[in-house]
Amino acid sequence: MTLKGFRFAAVEAAIKKPGRRDLALLFSDQPAHVAAVFTTNKVQAAPVIISRERAKNGIARAVLVNSGNANACTGEQGMRDALSCGRRTAEALGLPDEELLIASTGVIGQPLPMERFKAGIQPLVDALDHGSLEDVAAAIMTTDTFAKLERRTGQAGGVSYQIEGVAKGAGMIQPNMATMLSFLVTDAAVEPALLRKAFGEAVEASFNSITVDGDMSTNDTALIIANGAAGNPVIKEGTPEAAEFLTLLNEVTLSLAKLIVKDGEGATKFVTVKVRGAHSVPDAKKAALAIANSLLVKTAFFGQDANWGRIIAAVGYAGVQVDQDRVEIRFDDVVMAKNGIFVGGSAEADGTEVLKRPDFTVAVDLHLGSAEAAVYTSDLSYDYVRINADYRT
Amino acid sequence: MTLKGFRFAAVEAAIKKPGRRDLALLFSDQPAHVAAVFTTNKVQAAPVIISRERAKNGIARAVLVNSGNANACTGEQGMRDALSCGRRTAEALGLPDEELLIASTGVIGQPLPMERFKAGIQPLVDALDHGSLEDVAAAIMTTDTFAKLERRTGQAGGVSYQIEGVAKGAGMIQPNMATMLSFLVTDAAVEPALLRKAFGEAVEASFNSITVDGDMSTNDTALIIANGAAGNPVIKEGTPEAAEFLTLLNEVTLSLAKLIVKDGEGATKFVTVKVRGAHSVPDAKKAALAIANSLLVKTAFFGQDANWGRIIAAVGYAGVQVDQDRVEIRFDDVVMAKNGIFVGGSAEADGTEVLKRPDFTVAVDLHLGSAEAAVYTSDLSYDYVRINADYRT
Numbered sequence: 001m002t003l004k005g006f007r008f009a010a011v012e013a014a015i016k017k018p019g020r021r022d023l024a025l026l027f028s029d030q031p032a033h034v035a036a037v038f039t040t041n042k043v044q045a046a047p048v049i050i051s052r053e054r055a056k057n058g059i060a061r062a063v064l065v066n067s068g069n070a071n072a073c074t075g076e077q078g079m080r081d082a083l084s085c086g087r088r089t090a091e092a093l094g095l096p097d098e099e100l101l102i103a104s105t106g107v108i109g110q111p112l113p114m115e116r117f118k119a120g121i122q123p124l125v126d127a128l129d130h131g132s133l134e135d136v137a138a139a140i141m142t143t144d145t146f147a148k149l150e151r152r153t154g155q156a157g158g159v160s161y162q163i164e165g166v167a168k169g170a171g172m173i174q175p176n177m178a179t180m181l182s183f184l185v186t187d188a189a190v191e192p193a194l195l196r197k198a199f200g201e202a203v204e205a206s207f208n209s210i211t212v213d214g215d216m217s218t219n220d221t222a223l224i225i226a227n228g229a230a231g232n233p234v235i236k237e238g239t240p241e242a243a244e245f246l247t248l249l250n251e252v253t254l255s256l257a258k259l260i261v262k263d264g265e266g267a268t269k270f271v272t273v274k275v276r277g278a279h280s281v282p283d284a285k286k287a288a289l290a291i292a293n294s295l296l297v298k299t300a301f302f303g304q305d306a307n308w309g310r311i312i313a314a315v316g317y318a319g320v321q322v323d324q325d326r327v328e329i330r331f332d333d334v335v336m337a338k339n340g341i342f343v344g345g346s347a348e349a350d351g352t353e354v355l356k357r358p359d360f361t362v363a364v365d366l367h368l369g370s371a372e373a374a375v376y377t378s379d380l381s382y383d384y385v386r387i388n389a390d391y392r393t
Numbered sequence: 394m395t396l397k398g399f400r401f402a403a404v405e406a407a408i409k410k411p412g413r414r415d416l417a418l419l420f421s422d423q424p425a426h427v428a429a430v431f432t433t434n435k436v437q438a439a440p441v442i443i444s445r446e447r448a449k450n451g452i453a454r455a456v457l458v459n460s461g462n463a464n465a466c467t468g469e470q471g472m473r474d475a476l477s478c479g480r481r482t483a484e485a486l487g488l489p490d491e492e493l494l495i496a497s498t499g500v501i502g503q504p505l506p507m508e509r510f511k512a513g514i515q516p517l518v519d520a521l522d523h524g525s526l527e528d529v530a531a532a533i534m535t536t537d538t539f540a541k542l543e544r545r546t547g548q549a550g551g552v553s554y555q556i557e558g559v560a561k562g563a564g565m566i567q568p569n570m571a572t573m574l575s576f577l578v579t580d581a582a583v584e585p586a587l588l589r590k591a592f593g594e595a596v597e598a599s600f601n602s603i604t605v606d607g608d609m610s611t612n613d614t615a616l617i618i619a620n621g622a623a624g625n626p627v628i629k630e631g632t633p634e635a636a637e638f639l640t641l642l643n644e645v646t647l648s649l650a651k652l653i654v655k656d657g658e659g660a661t662k663f664v665t666v667k668v669r670g671a672h673s674v675p676d677a678k679k680a681a682l683a684i685a686n687s688l689l690v691k692t693a694f695f696g697q698d699a700n701w702g703r704i705i706a707a708v709g710y711a712g713v714q715v716d717q718d719r720v721e722i723r724f725d726d727v728v729m730a731k732n733g734i735f736v737g738g739s740a741e742a743d744g745t746e747v748l749k750r751p752d753f754t755v756a757v758d759l760h761l762g763s764a765e766a767a768v769y770t771s772d773l774s775y776d777y778v779r780i781n782a783d784y785r786t
Contacts, residue, residue, distance in 0.1 A: 043709030043717040043733070073705055075718065075734040108702025109735040218706050295688070295777075303782030309501025312466055313611050316436030324436040325468065340436070341468040342502040382775050384688075389696030 001153045003162040004187040005029045005229025009127035010139035013120030015113055016068030016106070021139035023120045026063040026183055027093060027128055032227035033192045034060035034101070035199040037207075039220035045072035046082040047102040048219055054098050058192050060225060061099045063183055064089045066117065067140050067168070068106040070179075072218040081112045088118060092125040103181055103221045105142055105168065133185070137166035140181055144168050148259040152248040154188065156241040159232035161188035163245075165224075165252045167207075169260030179217035180207055182256055189228030190245060194237045199224050202249045206257035209285070210376045211292045224249075261376045266383030269301050270359040275315075276372035277328075277365040283320035284366075284373035290318035291362065298380035306351030308336040315364060326367035332360050394546045396555040397580040398422045398622025402520035403532035406513030408506055409461030409499070414532040416513045419456040419576055420486060420521055425620035426585045427453035427494070428592040430600075432613035438465035439475040440495040441612055447491050451585050453618055454492045456576055457482045457517075459510065460533050460561070461499040463572075465611040474505045481511060485518040496574055496614045498535055498561065526578075530559035533574055537561050541652040545641040547581065549634040552625035554581035556638075558617075558645045560600075562653030572610035573600060575649055582621030583638060587630045591639045592617050599646035602678070603654050603769045604685045617642075654769045659776030662694050663752040668708075669765035670721075670758040676713035677759075677766035683711035684755065691773035699744030701729040708757060719760035725753050 009025045016022035036055035038048050054060065064086060071078045082102055090100045104112075127135075137147035151164040165184035190198075203222050228234070235241045262270050273292045278284035291297055294314040300307040308329045315322055329337040331354040336347050354360050402418045409415035429448035431441050447453065457479060464471045475495055483493045497505075520528075530540035544557040558577035583591075596615050621627070628634045655663050666685045671677035684690055687707040693700040701722045708715055722730040724747040729740050747753050 041706060041709040042715045043705050043720075070702075073702060073717070073730065073733055073735065075732065077734075108706065109730070218709060295773075299778050299782045302778065305782070309463075309466060312436050313434060313501065316434040316611060322435045324466070327436075337466065337502070339468065340466055341470075342466065380688075380778060382778050385692050385695065385773060385775055385778060389692045389698065 001160050001162055003164055003185065005227045006185050006187065007128040007131065008133050008136050009124050009131035010135035011120055011124045011127055014116045015066055021135070022066055022068045023124050024065045024136040024139040025089070025124050025128065026136060026185060026225070028061045028225055028227040030227050030229060031059065032061050032225045033058055033190070033195055034223055034225050035196040036101070036221065036223035037200065037203045039218060041218050043073065043218045045070050045104055045219045046074060046078035047071055047104045048221060049079070050082055050086065051101040051103065051221065054101055055223065057098060059099060060101050061095055062093055063101045063103060063223065065103045065140055065181065067142050069104060069110055069112050070106045070108050070219045071104040071112050073109040074111050077111055081114055085112070085117055085121065088121050089125065092122060101223065103219070105140065105179055105181055105219050108218060133164055133166060136183070140166065140168040142168060143265060144263050146263060148256055148263070150252045150255045152252055154244050154248045156188060156232035156235050159230055161230035161232055162186060163188070163248050163252050165256055167256040167260055169263060180220050180222070180260060182207060182222040184224035184252060186224065186226045187228065187230040188226055188245065189230065189232050189234045190226045191234055191236050194235065194242055195224065195226055198246045198249055201246070202253040205250060206253035209374065210257045210261050211289060258376055261378050264378035266381040266386070267378030268381050269379040271301055271377050271379065272361040272374055273377060274361060274363045274372065274374045275366065276363070277367045277369060278371040279321045279369040281371045281373055284371045285375065287315050287318040287320050287364065287366070288373050288375040290314045291364065292375050292377035295380060301355065301379035302381045304352060304355040306331060306336065306348055306355055308351070311362060311364065312337065312340065321368055322366060323368060328365040328367060330363040331355060394553055394555055396557055396578065398620045399578050399580065400521040400524065401526050401529050402517050402524035403528035404513055404517045404520055407509045408459055414528070415459055415461045416517050417458045417529040417532040418482070418517050418521065419529060419578060419618070421454045421618055421620040423620050423622060424452065425454050425618045426451055426583070426588055427616055427618050428589040429494070429614065429616035430593065430596050432611060434611050436466065436611045438463050438497055438612045439467060439471035440464055440497045441614060442472070443475055443479065444494040444496065444614060447494055448616065450491060452492060453494050454488055455482070455486055456494045456496065456616065458496045458533055458574065460535055462497060462503055462505055463499045463501050463612050464497040464505050466502040467504050470504055474507055478505070478510055478514065481514050482518065485515060494616065496612070498533065498572055498574055498612050501611060526557055526559060529576070533559065533561040535561060536658060537656055539656060541649055543645045543648045545645055547637050547641045549581060549625035549628050552623055554623035554625055555579060556581070556641050556645050558649055560649040560653055562656060573613050573615070573653060575600060575615040577617035577645060579617065579619045580621065580623040581619055581638065582623065582625050582627045583619045584627060584629050587628060587635055588617065588619055591642055594639070595642045595646040598643060599650035602767065603650045604682060651769055654771050657771035659774040659779070660771030661774050662772040664694055664770050664772065665754040665767055666770060667754060667756045667765065667767045668759065669756070670760045670762060671764040672714045672762040674764045674766055677764045678768065680708050680711040680713050680757065680759070681766050681768040683707045684757065685768050685770035688773060694748065694772035695774045697745060697748040699724060699729065699741055699748055701744070704755060704757065705730065705733065714761055715759060716761060721758040721760060723756040724748060
């Protein structure tokens with residue numbers, strides 16, 4: 001299956017290190033609906049402020065993205081720069097400014113290199129004739145070590161459609177998304193209200209459920225553009241087609257989110273932290289995040305040390321309802337602690353074996369209620385320190 | 394000046410690695426008042442549960458401390474063990490159980506080695522005849538690299554008195570104190586209500602204003618015992634003597650707190666984070682802690698990278714009132730950002746010079762109000778990862 005009615009491009013504008021593409025464009029040949037989610041950081045980059053306003057209209061046909069410079073903490077100059085790059089690109093595409101969204105990622109506090117950026121715009125637009133979504137996935141990378149792309153095929157009224165998406169992550173990954181960009185496109189025709197609702201739910205269960213270092217950036221943006229070019233009967237809420245669309249959308253966002261964690265700076269482990277038996281879903285997620293963000297827990301993962309004590313301590317300070325005499329902790333299939341105490345026997349040896357796996361699950365049951373949540377994280381390694389002690393995009 | 398009416402002891406009971414003292418005792422020869430603060434972690438060690446209850450009486454003459462085992466997450470067995478060790482020690486001292494407090498630090502989830510612990514009690518009590526506070530400071534160390542002791546001399550009604558204290562820290566240091574023990578003694582006569590109030594304020598500005606890794610333990614305990622053996626007229630609230638006592642008490646607790654940060658696991662920098670111009674003191678402290686606990690900020694400190702962008706990003710997600718166009722950031726005397734944007738010029742080079750210092754201040758002015766707060770932290774180094782990836786007490 002091929003995606004209909006979208007074109008893509010990426011070029012090198014020398015915003016990033018030489019030899020790496022750093023300017024990308026997503027374009028719909030026809031009018032399209034958009035749903036978008038942005039960082040909740042109170043310090044927001046110019047492109048976030050602009051795109052958040054424009055996305056409110058629910059209409060967008062293009063996304064202009066640069067890597068290498070976040071255009072964050074750049075004041076009024078940053079706003080003027082973002083607006084003028086956007087205007088120049090919209091003109092070249094024959095669009096009103098408002099139908100083009102902008103996203104940036106990279107170093108904070110440096111003004112955009114406007115001459116090089118603007119010089120790259122016409123070549124970028126020209127490249128739409130021979131570009132691909134893979135090109136976009138590569139151009140938005142910063143400290144990412146591999147490009148992240150996912151696609152699914154669905155059916156509505158006998159017509160096939162595509163949902164495809166790219167993402168970048170690496171550092172500063174934390175709920176409410178941190179330095180994370182993800183752009184999804186679909187040629188399915190979807191009710192705008194359903195698109196917004198479905199995307200909001202998909203983001204909450206994916207990009208807002210991963211954490212690498214607990215930091216949150218100023219530039220996070222996740223959006224989906226739906227242009228209906230597949231020609232399917234419009235997918236409406238409450239139908240089996242809507243359920244299938246939501247399932248596929250969740251598969252794409254969750255898969256991209258997990259790829260971001262697997263590519264977390266210096267990560268050697270992929271860890272799923274599940275908390276169940278909580279009083280509420282927010283409690284379950286808070287406890288899971290306290291575990292996933294604990295430096296002592298993350299370094300124990302790196303050291304393959306079955307230190308369940310650090311995990312129960314993190315649950316204790318998470319600020320959620322906990323009865324320490326009920327807490328149960330498992331590493332994959334190995335029960336480490338029951339009723340808040342070590343089970344003994346071969347648990348330490350067995351748990352250590354689990355932690356030697358590259359991918360395992362820490363499951364905590366609070367035995368208080370029926371709510372649960374899962375978050376995805378990585379360990380904390382020497383390389384995380386090395387990469388971030390001398391970080392340059 | 395010498396402290397009157399207290400005796401100290403430390404022995405080796407083989408709870409910790411061989412060759413290191415791990416059992417300590419503080420004892421007042423006469424009835425004394427106590428004020429104490431404990432961890433707010435909802436998972437609490439047996440000694441914390443017991444000592445919190447006993448301290449409510451405001452009366453205590455002895456503190457029994459062991460390192461090498463936290464007696465946390467040990468269930469009813471842990472409570473029985475702590476009570477029986479306490480009872481045996483109180484008997485040997487001729488005290489009612491309730492006048493002896495207990496504290497433990499070390500590995501979580503392992504039962505106390507009761508035979509060795511109990512075998513150590515009589516030798517410990519006997520050692521009171523020739524022990525010192527220095528012995529206690531050494532015996533409570535876990536991953537600490539040096540012993541922490543502070544003392545001050547005060548005057549009340551022409552009579553001199555001492556305030557002396559010890560502390561241990563290293564890992565899991567975060568407000569509400571984490572794996573942190575501190576025991577203060579004074580031979581001053583102080584009104585019990587004043588002692589409680591003064592100690593609470595001193596702890597808030599010291600032990601509750603430091604963070605190494607954001608983790609919080611199950612065993613944190615800070616207490617002061619005042620026995621009046623100096624023979625001064627009782628220090629009463631609202632007098633100049635009370636003001637001097639509070640000043641000296643704050644000097645002892647803040648100095649001990651800073652020593653804990655300087656000895657933070659793998660620390661190569663001592664950083665004071667000051668936030669001013671906040672809407673409220675809690676806002677100022679929250680913002681300072683967000684900066685101090687940011688892995689990206691801490692690794693930048695380690696890398697001596699003047700990355701003010703990570704600092705403003707941390708302020709943005711701290712969950713406090715922020716106007717990004719007003720934020721000002723300084724490294725010591727170097728202004729890095731004003732009105733939320735980089736000041737340019739030689740700031741990056743000058744800021745980098747500041748970060749090369751072993752001890753510097755990051756000052757953030759939100760320019761919103763008049764509230765301020767300071768916290769003290771360290772950087773995040775390879776050694777932090779090394780120590781915690783293979784942690785054994």
